[in-house]
Amino acid sequence: MNWESPAAFFAMGGYGFYVWGSFGVCALLMIVEPIMANRRRKDILRSLRRERLAETLDTQ
């Protein structure tokens, strides 16, 4: 174990700003990117469903 306390962990031996600045942005992008990719598929599925509904209404 490297750390004597949670505070020491967050301080990162004085490099906290830089370590968390790196890991934070990395985590943020890796959370946002899959959400965006999923949303892109949801969006196209929604418009495909709408199109299909329009077509069935047309034929009726």
Next chain:
Amino acid sequence: MSNNKIINWFKYASPQSFYPVAGRMIPWFWGLAAIFFVVGLYISFFVAPTDFQQGEGYRIIFIHVPAAWMSMFIYLVMAFWAGLGLALNTRLSSMMAQALAPTGAIMAFLSLWTGAWWGKPMWGAWWVWDARLTSALILFFLYIGFIALQAAIDDARRADKAGAILALVGVVNVPIIYFSVKWWNTLHQGASVSLTKAPSMATTMLWGMLIMALAFWMYSIAVALTRVRAIILEREAHTEWVKELPEVKQ
């Protein structure tokens, strides 16, 4: 026998058959990514010792190196698929190239970002115009250029062709990045891991970095497969098989 295998492989080369296969693979890659991230981050923060020179600041390596590796590797894979699409006119390969570009761009950005946040405390500068950093920045611009070029051309097949040419020309930049620390005098340190000599770091640090690299790898596959499924639906929107999909019919 061997003929059958070839035919089977080509079967998955159509968007229609790849779409459900990709859907089944995605959860497995997310699962693997989660396992490797947990193990990798645990090693990064709790097992790997403090560096005798850089203190705790060196821990940025555990995301910096995997992001930089992935940015280069994804570029090669993207150029390969784009080139295959250009040569064989296969729709799915061009879609794969398109799906990889944003993930590659994010990896390239992360390698620059984490590099800057590592460079500031260790070198005293967020950025220097040295060979490694400049060629990595060019890689990021190549991704952005590929995405912008494809977005600017309305006809998808023409966009694929233009993008493929850009991607293939840009491949020359990847070995330049990789060997830049050898070819030029740079501030950036040499390769941490090489095939020809023993790694220049402690074993636990090396393991942490490799497992984090695997995590980034699994993450990239999962997110690229998610995106390629959206692209398949967008581009095949007017085909019968898409209209007959259960998620569309519901």
